[in-house]
Amino acid sequence: EVQLLESGGGLVQPGxxxxxxxxxxxxxxxxxxxxxxxxAPGKGLEWVSVVSGSGGSTxxxxxxxxxxxxxxxxxxxxxYLQMNSLRAExxxxxxxxxESRWDLPTRWSDYWxxxxxxxxxx
Amino acid sequence: QSVLTQPPSASGTPGQRVTxxxxxxxxxxxxxxxxxxxxxxxxxxxxxxxSNNQRxxxxxxxxxxxxxxxxxxxxxxxxxxxxxxxxxxAAWDDSLNGVVFGGGTKLTVL
Numbered sequence: 001e002v003q004l005l006e007s008g009g010g011l012v013q014p015g016x017x018x019x020x021x022x023x024x025x026x027x028x029x030x031x032x033x034x035x036x037x038x039x040a041p042g043k044g045l046e047w048v049s050v051v052s053g054s055g056g057s058t059x060x061x062x063x064x065x066x067x068x069x070x071x072x073x074x075x076x077x078x079x080y081l082q083m084n085s086l087r088a089e090x091x092x093x094x095x096x097x098x099e100s101r102w103d104l105p106t107r108w109s110d111y112w113x114x115x116x117x118x119x120x121x122x
Numbered sequence: 123q124s125v126l127t128q129p130p131s132a133s134g135t136p137g138q139r140v141t142x143x144x145x146x147x148x149x150x151x152x153x154x155x156x157x158x159x160x161x162x163x164x165x166x167x168x169x170x171x172x173s174n175n176q177r178x179x180x181x182x183x184x185x186x187x188x189x190x191x192x193x194x195x196x197x198x199x200x201x202x203x204x205x206x207x208x209x210x211x212a213a214w215d216d217s218l219n220g221v222v223f224g225g226g227t228k229l230t231v232l
């Protein structure tokens with residue numbers, strides 16, 4: 001059974017940093033690209049970033065480019081999102097998602113975690 | 123403002139058939155496959171349709187997807203109360219080099 005468990009969310013001040021983690025199990029982690037998708041309170045889904053199965057290719061939404069870094073540790077079956085220079089508009093539930101294939105561009109996300117809430121506020 | 127355009131709301135009575143549209147452009151729907159996600163209240167999104175019209179195992183055949191040109195649609199037949207949820211379309215965008223989502227459609231079962 002595929003399981004994705006996000007952690008690392010919380011309250012952070014504007015300009016601060018936070019690192020999210022997503023522990024994966026139930027599939028061969030290194031064989032699939034992985035994504036982060038966020039959802040602001042009461043709003044729709046917004047794609048954030050994706051990384052290929054090897055970690056060698058990454059893409060970012062313009063809204064986070066230069067501030068967020070996606071990475072993965074295939075030896076630990078874990079996906080990360082390093083978030084720097086956080087803004088109030090980054091407040092959202094962050095979901096990690098397993099992609100349907102190893103390489104990019106991605107096609108669809110077939111499994112999603114339950115999400116972790118990030119609140120940026122002073 | 124989302125890159126993919128969906129109606130904000132849709133509704134139907136039990137047993138009816140409803141459709142939700144998703145409009146894009148040549149750089150996303152026009153050149154890549156479309157997926158649909160269902161998000162029940164208070165839960166994470168779930169893959170409903172992939173590759174335009176394919177259903178993952180476990181998804182009832184009441185749900186179907188189609189794509190034509192730069193538009194796609196999700197149809198739900200035999201509407202049930204448990205179908206009340208938010209529905210999102212998505213596709214890769216070759217110009218933006220990222221995934222684009224529709225704004226979501228809130229389906230109400232009357």
